[in-house]
Amino acid sequence: EPEVTQTPSHQVTQMGQEVILRCVPISNHLYFYWYRQILGQKVEFLVSFYNNEISEKSEIFDDQFSVERPDGSNFTLKIRSTKLEDSAMYFCASSERLAGYSYEQYFGPGTRLTVT
Amino acid sequence: RKEVEQDPGPFNVPEGATVAFNCTYSNSASQSFFWYRQDCRKEPKLLMSVYSSGNEDGRFTAQLNRASQYISLLIRDSKLSDSATYLCVVTHNAGNMLTFGGGTRLMVKP
Numbered sequence: 258e259p260e261v262t263q264t265p266s267h268q269v270t271q272m273g274q275e276v277i278l279r280c281v282p283i284s285n286h287l288y289f290y291w292y293r294q295i296l297g298q299k300v301e302f303l304v305s306f307y308n309n310e311i312s313e314k315s316e317i318f319d320d321q322f323s324v325e326r327p328d329g330s331n332f333t334l335k336i337r338s339t340k341l342e343d344s345a346m347y348f349c350a351s352s353e354r355l356a357g358y359s360y361e362q363y364f365g366p367g368t369r370l371t372v373t
Numbered sequence: 374r375k376e377v378e379q380d381p382g383p384f385n386v387p388e389g390a391t392v393a394f395n396c397t398y399s400n401s402a403s404q405s406f407f408w409y410r411q412d413c414r415k416e417p418k419l420l421m422s423v424y425s426s427g428n429e430d431g432r433f434t435a436q437l438n439r440a441s442q443y444i445s446l447l448i449r450d451s452k453l454s455d456s457a458t459y460l461c462v463v464t465h466n467a468g469n470m471l472t473f474g475g476g477t478r479l480m481v482k483p
Contacts, residue, residue, distance in 0.1 A: 288469060299476065300417060300460065305469035313469050348416055352469075362471060364416035 259283045261365035263349050269371045270339055278334045278368045280349030289332045290350040290362060291324065293317070300348070306332065339372045346370075376400060377474035379461050385480045390451045394477045396444040396461030406437055408446050409460040411476065417460055420446075451481045 262281045270276050282289050291303040304314040306324055321337045332351075336343055346367045354360035378397045386392050398406075406423035421428065423435040423444055434447040444461055461474040 290469060290471075292471075300411075300471075300473040302470045302472065307469075315470070346414075361419045364418065366416050 261349055261351055261363050263347075263365040263368050265368060266366065267369045267371070269373065272341060272372055273338050276336050276339055276370065278336075278347050278349075278370070280332045280334070280365055281330050282332055282349065282351030283363055284330070286351035286353050286363075288312075288352045288354070288362075289324075289326070290352075291334045292348045292350060292364075293345040294348065294367075295342075295345045303334070336370075339370075341372050344370055344372045375475075376472050377461055377463055379459075379474040379477045381475055381477060383478040383480050385482060386451055387482055388451055388453060390481075391447065391449045392451055392479060393448075394446045394459055394461075394479075396446075396474055398442050398444070398461075398463050398472075400463070400465050401442060403442075403463040403465050405464040406435075406444050407462040407471070408433075408435055408444075409462050409473075411458045411460055413458075417462075417473075420459070448479075451479075453481050453483065455479060456481045 264279045289306045292300050294300045302315050304318045304324055305312045323335045325333050346369050348367045349365040350362040352360050352362045376399050384392055408420040409417040410420045411417045421430050421435055423437045425437055427436045432449045436445045458476040458478045460476045462471050
């Protein structure tokens with residue numbers, strides 16, 4: 258069964274450093290997403306991406322965040338200057354169509370980011 | 374007010390029990406509704422979409438009440454493997470953003 262993959266599974270970084278989280282969405286999917294989940298809290302939407310551009314973003318997704326699809330398979334989330342409060346599990350997801358039409362968003366296993 | 378509200382639980386039930394979870398959402402423009410399941414430190418996985426007429430998938434039944442902005446999930450004949458956190462999820466338009474509730478934790482015991 259096709260699945261979303263993410264690397265690394267765990268990333269430890271120092272405050273102020275840049276990190277890039279990587280995702281490989283399911284191959285025939287057109288919509289890509291990043292969500293985060295701070296430990297013990299709910300899953301929060303960050304950004305959605307379609308046709309090589311951001312289609313929607315939340316208030317969390319400020320100027321320190323960026324996304325890119327550098328080639329035909331990878332989808333990345335960059336955090337330019339990490340803060341302690343960026344420590345969370347970051348989930349990548351992809352879908353064939355928009356969730357509003359009840360198309361499932363498939364989630365990857367997540368990258369646990371720890372900022373020290 | 375939280376956009377999607379759930380009782381965090383935990384709900385501790387014996388195997389074979391029937392358990393029901395409720396969820397309320399604040400945005401009357403919400404369009405699509407889902408129940409996801411999340412195991413400890415794992416990714417959310419879709420359990421079922423929720424339709425206006427209500428729908429059933431095996432031991433799982435979901436109901437939607439748009440007038441009351443209320444969604445429910447009923448699990449019959451609980452199994453040990455049903456132990457997880459159940460996430461109520463809505464979208465506000467025909468768009469992309471899933472809005473998650475905080476989840477309800479279920480623990481099924483032998």
